[in-house]
Amino acid sequence: MTIDWIQFSPVTAFSGGLLIGLAAAAFILFHGRIMGVSSILGGLLRAAKGDRGWRVSFLGGLIAAPLFAKLTGLAPAVRIEQSFLGLILAGLLVGFGTSLGNGCTSGHGVCGIARLSPRSIVATLTFMAFGMLTVWFMHRVQAGP
Amino acid sequence: MIRRVSEFFVGLVFGFGLLLSGMTDPAKVISFLDVTGVWDPSLAFVMGGAVVISFIAFRLSRNWKASLMGRVIILSDLKTIDVKLILGSALFGIGWGLSGFCPGPAIVSLATGEFKSIIFMIAMIAGMGCESLYQRYRQT
Numbered sequence: 001m002t003i004d005w006i007q008f009s010p011v012t013a014f015s016g017g018l019l020i021g022l023a024a025a026a027f028i029l030f031h032g033r034i035m036g037v038s039s040i041l042g043g044l045l046r047a048a049k050g051d052r053g054w055r056v057s058f059l060g061g062l063i064a065a066p067l068f069a070k071l072t073g074l075a076p077a078v079r080i081e082q083s084f085l086g087l088i089l090a091g092l093l094v095g096f097g098t099s100l101g102n103g104c105t106s107g108h109g110v111c112g113i114a115r116l117s118p119r120s121i122v123a124t125l126t127f128m129a130f131g132m133l134t135v136w137f138m139h140r141v142q143a144g145p
Numbered sequence: 146m147i148r149r150v151s152e153f154f155v156g157l158v159f160g161f162g163l164l165l166s167g168m169t170d171p172a173k174v175i176s177f178l179d180v181t182g183v184w185d186p187s188l189a190f191v192m193g194g195a196v197v198i199s200f201i202a203f204r205l206s207r208n209w210k211a212s213l214m215g216r217v218i219i220l221s222d223l224k225t226i227d228v229k230l231i232l233g234s235a236l237f238g239i240g241w242g243l244s245g246f247c248p249g250p251a252i253v254s255l256a257t258g259e260f261k262s263i264i265f266m267i268a269m270i271a272g273m274g275c276e277s278l279y280q281r282y283r284q285t
Contacts, residue, residue, distance in 0.1 A: 007176060008185055009187045012165055013194075014190040015165055015194070016161075019166075027152075028212070032212035034221065041248060062253055063256055064156075080262065082243060090240040090241075094237055095274075096276045102233070106249050109192060111203075113192075114202075114203050126231055127234045136182075
């Protein structure tokens, strides 16, 4: 294991994390809901009419964030190295998997862990482990035999 | 109306957090998952910061009858650790490792104008749709 000191950014990562935590805290304290993106988005496909408004406004804020960020001059890089086919496969897996497992990085990884839910702890350990395995495998294939 | 505005702001703050933290950069996510290569551990600090704040909020509101805006508090009361949870999380992890995208950052990156993130988003929604159809098929 080698640490990538050049890219290492603990201060912005932690500050960003605090903002994410603040949003999750506001969502439960003011609105009584879990800030889990996959469930909020997935629910939009299935939910009854009266249950759509809050999902749309939350997701609207999420989509608008980079537009506001551009105004303030904060425009971080989005470097997507995967091919189109790879992204389609990955998207299908992320959509199917988060739907089957009832959560993603925000619902299980932040809110669930903060609630000390055993289900979320198991889910988070599982997707982290499989994410790491996948990256390891991808890099081995790219490196050739 | 005030509820809708407030929910929009929560989404906005969450989006700023994701952008600032580096979670919306798939290459950074992949180097976070690359523990056996040249590892960038930064994103562990994201979860640290986020969990500390939300832990306090969940503790605070544990016995509340309603939220501060008078809304019903909706929490998952699922307890069982089953095949669905593990298989679903494993599939999600594979997709996350392949692309560097999880659902929140994927939505945020839509407005950055990258055509590839739109493709990912369409596939992700299709994946969610497939899962719904699969559950319906299993029930019949």
